[in-house]
Amino acid sequence: MSERILKALMQLFAIIADPENDTVDRRSVVENFLQQQLNTELVKLYMDLFDGFLESNQEKQVKRSKKKVYSSNSVRVLKLCTEINQELTKKQKIVLIIRLLEFIRTDSGEVTENEIDFVNTVASTFNIIDHEYNNLRSFIIKHTIEDISGNEILLIDDNRYNDADNRIYTESLRGQIRILNIASVGSYIMRYLGDDELYLNGQLLNHGRSYIINVGSSLRNSKIKPIYYSDIVSVFNTNDSGVGIDFEVHHITHRFSNGKIGIHDISFSEEEGKLVGIMGVSGSGKTTLLSVLNGSEKPAEGHVLINGKDIHSKNDEINGLIGYVSQDDLLIEELTVFQNLYYNAKLCFGNYSERRIIRSVLLMLHSLGLYEIKDIMVGSPLIKRISGGQRKRLNIALELIREPAVLFLDEPTSGLSSRDSENILDLLKELTLRGKLVFVVIHQPSSDIFKMFDKLLLLDTGGHLIYNGDPVDSIVYFKSRVKQADWNESECHACGNVNPEQLFNIVESRVIDEYGNFTRTRKTSPLEWAKFFKQFVGDQHGDEKQYGSLPKISFNIPNGLKQFFVFTIRDVLSKLANKQYLALNLLLSPILAIALSFIIKYYQEGEDYEFIDNSNLPVYIFMSVIVALFIGLTVSAEEIIKDRKIRKREKFLNLSRNSYLLSKVFILIGISALQSFLFVVLGNSIIEIKGMYLEYWLMLFTVWISANLVGLNVSDTFKTTVNIYILIPFLIIPQIILSGVLVQFDKLNPIISRPGTIPWYGEFITARWA
Numbered sequence: 166m167s168e169r170i171l172k173a174l175m176q177l178f179a180i181i182a183d184p185e186n187d188t189v190d191r192r193s194v195v196e197n198f199l200q201q202q203l204n205t206e207l208v209k210l211y212m213d214l215f216d217g218f219l220e221s222n223q224e225k226q227v228k229r230s231k232k233k234v235y236s237s238n239s240v241r242v243l244k245l246c247t248e249i250n251q252e253l254t255k256k257q258k259i260v261l262i263i264r265l266l267e268f269i270r271t272d273s274g275e276v277t278e279n280e281i282d283f284v285n286t287v288a289s290t291f292n293i294i295d296h297e298y299n300n301l302r303s304f305i306i307k308h309t310i311e312d313i314s315g316n317e318i319l320l321i322d323d324n325r326y327n328d329a330d331n332r333i334y335t336e337s338l339r340g341q342i343r344i345l346n347i348a349s350v351g352s353y354i355m356r357y358l359g360d361d362e363l364y365l366n367g368q369l370l371n372h373g374r375s376y377i378i379n380v381g382s383s384l385r386n387s388k389i390k391p392i393y394y395s396d397i398v399s400v401f402n403t404n405d406s407g408v409g410i411d412f413e414v415h416h417i418t419h420r421f422s423n424g425k426i427g428i429h430d431i432s433f434s435e436e437e438g439k440l441v442g443i444m445g446v447s448g449s450g451k452t453t454l455l456s457v458l459n460g461s462e463k464p465a466e467g468h469v470l471i472n473g474k475d476i477h478s479k480n481d482e483i484n485g486l487i488g489y490v491s492q493d494d495l496l497i498e499e500l501t502v503f504q505n506l507y508y509n510a511k512l513c514f515g516n517y518s519e520r521r522i523i524r525s526v527l528l529m530l531h532s533l534g535l536y537e538i539k540d541i542m543v544g545s546p547l548i549k550r551i552s553g554g555q556r557k558r559l560n561i562a563l564e565l566i567r568e569p570a571v572l573f574l575d576e577p578t579s580g581l582s583s584r585d586s587e588n589i590l591d592l593l594k595e596l597t598l599r600g601k602l603v604f605v606v607i608h609q610p611s612s613d614i615f616k617m618f619d620k621l622l623l624l625d626t627g628g629h630l631i632y633n634g635d636p637v638d639s640i641v642y643f644k645s646r647v648k649q650a651d652w653n654e655s656e657c658h659a660c661g662n663v664n665p666e667q668l669f670n671i672v673e674s675r676v677i678d679e680y681g682n683f684t685r686t687r688k689t690s691p692l693e694w695a696k697f698f699k700q701f702v703g704d705q706h707g708d709e710k711q712y713g714s715l716p717k718i719s720f721n722i723p724n725g726l727k728q729f730f731v732f733t734i735r736d737v738l739s740k741l742a743n744k745q746y747l748a749l750n751l752l753l754s755p756i757l758a759i760a761l762s763f764i765i766k767y768y769q770e771g772e773d774y775e776f777i778d779n780s781n782l783p784v785y786i787f788m789s790v791i792v793a794l795f796i797g798l799t800v801s802a803e804e805i806i807k808d809r810k811i812r813k814r815e816k817f818l819n820l821s822r823n824s825y826l827l828s829k830v831f832i833l834i835g836i837s838a839l840q841s842f843l844f845v846v847l848g849n850s851i852i853e854i855k856g857m858y859l860e861y862w863l864m865l866f867t868v869w870i871s872a873n874l875v876g877l878n879v880s881d882t883f884k885t886t887v888n889i890y891i892l893i894p895f896l897i898i899p900q901i902i903l904s905g906v907l908v909q910f911d912k913l914n915p916i917i918s919r920p921g922t923i924p925w926y927g928e929f930i931t932a933r934w935a
Contacts, residue, residue: 170252171199173245174261175211178268179218180238180245181283192216198264242283246290256350258291260377262298263354266305267375276306297347304345304354305375319344319400321384321392331400337388344378346401351598353378353397362386367654380594380617383637393635395619399438402598409713410437410471410570410602417467419450419457419628427453428464428628429695437570440590440597440617442636443606445624446669451606452492452575453628458604459489459573461817471571473712485720488569489817490561492576493810496543499739502551503539506530506562508735512820513567515723529566533558533592542742554585561592563814570716571602583611590614612662625672625691631698637663643671646697647688725821732828740832750800754840757792758848761785766852776853785852787906789844793865794900794931795893796840797872798879802889804829805880829877837869871931903930 178195195215199208222238253261265287269280288298303312310318319331321342335342340359347354356375357363363370363386370376378394385391412435419428427450435441445451456462458469460476460483469476476483496505506526514522530536535558543559544550551559557577564572574593578586593603594617607614621639623632632639640663644652672694675683689697723731740746765781765788768774776782805812812825845862854861875896883889901907918924 170249171203171211172214173249174198175215176218177242177245177287178215178265179222180242181265181269181280182219182222194264194268198260238279238283239286242286243290246287250290250292253291256352258293259297259347259350259352262288262291262293262301263305263375263377266301270306281306294349297349300345301347301354304343304356308356308373310343310345313345316401317346317348319346319397333392333396333400335389335392339388342384342392344397348401353401355384361388380613382616383635391635391638393619395439398598402438402600410600410716411473411712412436412571412602413468413470414458415468415470417457417464417469419453419462420465426628428457429630430467431628431630432467433622433630433633435602435620437600437602438597439602439619440594441602441604441620441622442610442615442618443604443622443624444608444610444665444668446626446673448626449624450628451624454622454624455489455573455575455604455606459487459571459817461489472715474715482715484819485567485718486570486715488564488567488572489814490564490572490574490577491810491814492579494556495560495563495811495814496556497735497739497811498543498545499742500735501540501542502535502555502559503530504735504738505543505559506566508731509563510566511731512722512728512815512818513720515727516721517719525566529562533562533565535559535562552585553581554588557581557585557589558592561589565596567720568718569601569720570718571604572596573604575606576608577605578607578610578614586611587613590617610665612664615663615665623668623672625694627691629691629695631672631691631694633698633702636665640664640667642701643668647671647674722818722820725824728821728824729828729831732825733831736828736832750836750840751843753796754792754844755847757796758844759851761788761792762848762851774853776855779852782852782854783906785848787904789848789861789865790868790904790931791897791901792844793841793868794872795897797837797869798876798893798896800836800840801829801833801873801876802880802893803886804833804877806883806886806889809884826877830873833873833877834870837873838866841865841869868931900930 175195192212192215196208196212199211203211250258262284265284269276269284300313300317303309316331319333321333321335321338321344322340323334323336323338325334338359339361340357342363343356343358345354346352354375355365355378357370357372359372363384365376365378365384366382378397380394382394383391414431414433416430416432417428418426418430421427431454443451443454453462457464460469463477471483471486474482476487500508503526506529507522510517510522510526514525517525527536527539530539535555538551538555542550543556561574561577572593577589577593581589590605593605597603597619605618615636618636621632621634621636622630623639625631632642634642641653644654644667672689674688676686676688678684722728762785765779765785766774767779767781769778815825816822841862845858845865849855849858849861879889879892879896883892913924
C-alpha cells in the first residue's frame with residue numbers, strides 16, 4: 166500500500182473509534198493490521214500517526230456536540246473512502262472491513278450505532294456485496310452463525326454427530342473452530358471458541374478473535390491432528406465434474422537403458438483438489454518420476470492408477486485425462502498467441518464447431534490474462550515479442566484448454582521473475598480449487614510458493630522418496646531427525662516465512678573430518694533417509710478401495726483427414742509469417758537459375774547466340790539436377806527436427822503421425838513445384854531452350870521431391886540441426902560422382918563396378934535417373 170493510503174486508513178480508524186470505549190484493544194487491531202503490511206520501524210511510525218489522529222479526533226468530540234461531530238466525521242469517512250477506493254484491490258477492501266469490524270468490537274459485545282454506521286458507509290463506498298458484508302457482521306460482531314448460510318460456514322470440532330453442512334471431525338479438539346468463506350475473494354476467516362491453546366502458523370490465537378487464514382496456513386496444538394489450508398479449501402470447493410480422482414502409485418521402480426535404477430520403490434496416493442510439489446537435489450530423478458507418473462515412461466516394476474485404471478496398460482481409457490507441460494518451450498514462434506492456442510484446440514476438439522472452438526480459445530486467453538496480446542507473434546526466447554511469464558502461461562494454456570483431470574508440470578517457474586512465478590502458481594492453485602490434481606516439479610521455490618503446495622514429495626539422490634506430506638511440516642520433520650534445538654519451529658515468528666533450503670542443507674549435510682573440513686561423505690545416505698521415512702509413516706495399507714468412474718472430459722481428437730488439414734494450415738501460416746524463410750525460398754531458385762544459365766551461355770565473340778552452338782547444355786542440365794538436389798535437401802532438412810518438442814507433446818495426445826508427415830510432404834510438394842517452375846522458366850529462357858518447359862519442369866520437380874523425401878528422413882533421424890547440415894555434403898557428393906556424367910560407370914574402380922553394366926548402387930542415384 167502507498168503512504169497516502171496508509172495515512173488515510175489511520176485517519177479512518179481514528180474517526181471510527183468511540184472515545185467511550187477502551188482504546189487498548191483497538192490499538193492492537195490497528196497494530197496487527199499494519200504488521201501484515203510493513204516492517205517494525207514503519208509500524209511504529211504509523212501507530213504514532215494513528216495515536217495523533219485519535220487524540221485530535223477525541224479533542225474535537227469534547228469541544229463540539231455529538232451531533233455535529235457525527236455529521237463531520239460521516240463526511241470525512243465518505244471522503245477518505247472515495248479517495249482510496251480505486252487504489253485498493255477487492256481483497257484488500259475485504260481485509261480492511263474485517264479489521265474495522267474487529268476494531269469496533271468490544272469484549273462486552275456492545276457496539277455503538279455511530280460506529281456501525283461508519284463501517285456501513287465504508288462497505289457501501291467499497292461496493293462490498295451486501296450478503297458477504299452481513300455475514301461478516303454476524304460472524305465478527307454478533308458472534309453468531311445462525312444468519313449465515315450453511316454452505317458458507319465450516320465447523321471443526323470433535324462432535325461426530327454434528328449435522329452441519331460443512332464440517333471436519335477433529336478428535337480431541339476442545340471447543341469449536343468456525344470458519345467463514347468469503348467466496349468473492351477466496352478468503353477464509355476463523356474464530357476459535359475453546360479453552361485449549363491453538364496455534365495458527367505457530368502463533369498463539371486469542372480466543373474469540375477473528376483471524377484471516379492465508380494460503381499455506383495450518384492450525385495445530387499438541388492434542389489434535391494438524392488442520393491444513395488445503396483441508397479447509399477442499400470442503401468449500403467441489404469438483405466441477407462431480408467425479409473424484411484417485412491417483413495411486415504402487416511400488417514403482419524405473420530403470421534406464423543401461424540398467425541403472427532411476428526411481429526406487431515409490432508409493433503414494435493423492436486425490437483431486439491438491440497441488441503437489443515435487444522437489445529434490447540434482448540427480449534425484451524428479452523429471453524421471455514425472456515422466457513415469459504421466460505415462461511417458463513405463464516403470465520396470467509397479468503400477469500407476471487413476472481410479473483403478475493402469476495408465477500404462479489401458480491408454481485408451483485414460484486418453485486425454487492427463488496433461489503435461491514440459492520445461493521446454495512448445496510454442497510455434499511464427500504464429501500469434503491466438504493462433505498457437507487455436508490450432509492446438511482444433512487438434513483436441515474434433516467434435517466442436519468452429520464458433521465453439523474460437524469461444525473456448527478466447528475464454529482461456531481471458532482467464533490467463535493473455536487476451537490483450539492475442540494478436541502478437543510469439544517470437545523466439547531470444548527475439549522476445551512476449552515476456553517469459555506470458556510464454557509460460559501460453560504453454561500451460563495449451564494443456565488447460567482441454568481441461569485434463571490430472572496435470573503435470575516440469576519446472577514451470579524456471580527463468581521467471583519471482584512475481585511471474587507466483588502468478589503461475591496462483592493459476593495452478595485455482596485449478597485445484599476446481600477439482601483438478603496438479604503435480605509440479607520445482608527447484609528453488611520462494612516461501613510463498615512453497616506454502617502454496619498442499620503436499621510435498623521430496624526425492625533424494627538415486628530416486629529415493631524421503632518425504633511425503635505437508636510442505637511446512639517437512640521442515641519440522643527433518644529438523645527433528647537431526648535433533649536440532651529449534652526442531653519444532655518451521656516458520657519465522659516475525660514474518661511467517663519459511664526457508665525451503667533448510668531441507669537440502671539437512672539432507673545433504675556432510676561429515677566433518679578431524680581438521681574441521683567438510684568431507685564428501687554425507688552424514689545420512691539417501692537409502693537411510695528413505696528408511697527413516699518408511700518407519701515414520703508406518704504401514705499404510707488400508708481397505709480395498711471402491712473406485713468411481715473416470716472423469717468425463719471434452720477431449721476428442723479429430724479424424725486423420727481433419728488433423729492433416731490442421732497440420733497443413735498451421736505450417737503454411739508459420740512459413741508465411743517467417744519473412745526470411747519466404748525470401749530465401751522464393752529468391753534462391755531464381756538467383757541460381759539466372760547465375761547458372763548466364764555463366765554457361767556460351768557463344769563466339771562478335772556473333773549472335775545460337776542455342777545449337779552452345780556445347781554447355783549437358784553442364785546446364787547436370788548442374789540443374791544438382792541445384793534441385795541441394796535446394797530440396799536444405800528446404801526439408803529442418804522440417805521435422807524443428808517440431809521435435811512440439812511433436813513429443815502431440816504424441817502425448819495420441820495424434821496421428823501419418824497425418825503430420827503427409828502434411829509436410831504436401832507442403833514441400835507445393836514449395837518444390839514453385840521453386841522448380843521459377844528455375845525452369847528463368848534458366849531455360851536465358852539459355853533459350855524453347856518449347857520444353859514442361860519436360861524440364863517435370864524432370865527437375867521429381868528430383869526436388871526425391872530430395873525432399875530424403876531430407877525429411879534425415880530430419881527425423883538426427884537430433885541436432887548441426888549434424889544434419891554436416892551430413893548434406895555426404896548426400897550431394899555421391900550424387901555428383903555416381904551420376905554417370907562426370908565419370909562413366911565402367912571407368913570406376915573395378916572393385917565396385919563392371920564394364921558394360923550399371924552397378925546396383927547406381928539404381929539409387931537420383932542424378933543418374935534425371
